[in-house]
Amino acid sequence: MEPIKRQRKESDSVYTIMLIPHKGHEPRSIHFRLSLLKKVGIVCGLLCLLGAGVLFQSSHILYKAHQDQQELLTYRSEKAVQEQKIGQLLQENEAIEKEMAELSKLEEAVRRELGEGAVQPSRSGIDRSQYLGQGGPQAAKVEAVDIYAAQNKVLQEKVKDRKATLNDLLGRLRELNQRKAALPTLWPTNGGTITSYFGGRSDPFGNRSYDWHPGVDIANDYGAPVYASASGTIEEAGWVSGYGRYVRIQHGYGYETAYGHMSKLAVQAGQSVSKGDVIGYVGSSGYSTGPHVHFEVLVNGQTTDPLELVR
Ligand SMILES: [Zn+2]
Incomplete structure (x- = not known):
């Protein structure tokens, strides 16, 4: 046992660092063991690793937060653009509704010329009550896109109805013209x-x-x-x-x-x-x-x- 103990003591040598001032002060010396230097080195190394880890982690969090913020900004701007578009579409729907009302008036005028009575109710089979004339406080909860979709569906049905009605009127007009053409009303010679x-x-x-x-x-x-x-x-x-x-x-x-x-x-x-x-x-x-x-x-x-x- 004795030789090993002596060997350890010899390897754990003591070192001295001399600090010699330039202007007449007493020189100072710091004594330390090699084992202590090693321990300090390990502790410093661990602290460095820890610091690097913390730095990496915090920079990652910062990067993620920045990315989230960018995504949020992009989402908000896209949402604003979409809302604007939907707003425009709603306005366009309203304009088409007005045009449809004009078409209804024209259709009534054509019917009057044909000597027909009041316009018949819609022949469409779908229940349009769920879309027609809705509004009020509850409507505020509905998303703009839903309102647009509902309005659009009603418009499509109206266009379909109008098409059928106009085709019907066209058929009647053709029949009327055929009758008119079949009626012998032309004098068969020039004068005479x-x-x-x-x-x-x-x-x-x-x-x-x-x-x-x-x-x-x-x-x-x-x-x-x-x-x-x-x-x-x-x-x-x-x-x-x-x-x-x-x-x-x-x-x-x-x-x-x-x-x-x-x-x-x-x-x-x-x-x-x-x-x-x-x-x-x-x-x-x-x-x-x-x-x-x-x-x-x-x-x-x-x-x-x-x-x-x-x-
Ligand atoms: Zn004759």
């Missing part, structure tokens, strides 16, 4: 002179004392164009005994017109014609005393006075 009216008359050839005239005779220049009095389909085009060169047009809605004594025909059976199309030319073919067109109007198969319709 009525030489014989509809109804009873004396026979133009003097063969019989009395004759029933089923149309009007319009004298005009030989070869003057003869026009379709209304739109329709050519039912018959050719030679008919008594009528000479003859055309009969089916207009639909119970209306037909017939044209006789023409010099030449311009249409064939089965062909579609529009009001005012040339169907033939004035002549004197068949039972006729001079160039004229014999013009008949039939309503549900019965001849009627053309002058009641033609203007």
